[in-house]
């Protein structure tokens with residue numbers, strides 16, 4: 001990598017707590033079950049399936065949840081649509097290391113959001129002070145492409161005006177962040193929180209260029225690993 005010119009970042013996990021998604025999907029499941037005359041989802045059973053999906057870093061969580069709690073994998077689409085309606089990022093759910101990280105990057109690279117998110121995420125990022133740092137808004141609901149498809153990554157690269165080898169993607173999943181980014185030639189950072197496993201295997205850790213627990217101190221490591229500060 002000649003020089004690092006752009007940093008792209010996932011939202012759920014690196015920026016906002018993935019519990020925001022968990023709340024939305026649980027609300028959606030409870031509503032769909034109530035309509036069928038069923039009691040709310042057993043939280044312990046949900047946690048088991050969720051943790052299993054986190055450990056696997058692949059496969060469809062929505063399909064597994066639809067099968068387990070709605071009795072039919074085919075209801076995953078219905079669950080997805082209702083989850084989207086409930087998915088918000090309330091004040092106070094942004095990680096405290098986000099703004100210091102962006103401040104330490106500012107002026108050195110282009111910064112972009114690259115995430116499967118609803119349009120409402122933009123208002124949350126404005127409220128929480130992130131928006132002034134954002135050069136590229138790669139929000140799937142706006143762009144019309146979702147990770148892991150290469151189109152969302154390519155769209156962000158085009159918007160930033162950089163080549164893949166001049167960019168890094170930061171995300172907390174292997175299947176939708178690290179693997180598709182690496183395939184296109186971007187550098188990869190795996191943030192181990194939210195939907196990342198509690199105990200990643202050595203094989204999983206080896207898939208990303210860098211694996212970090214927080215964004216603290218990440219900016220200098222990016223320049224060290226992927227190219228010098230311009």
Ligand SMILES: [Mg+2]
Nearest residue numbers: 010012013172
């Ligand atoms: Mg994420």
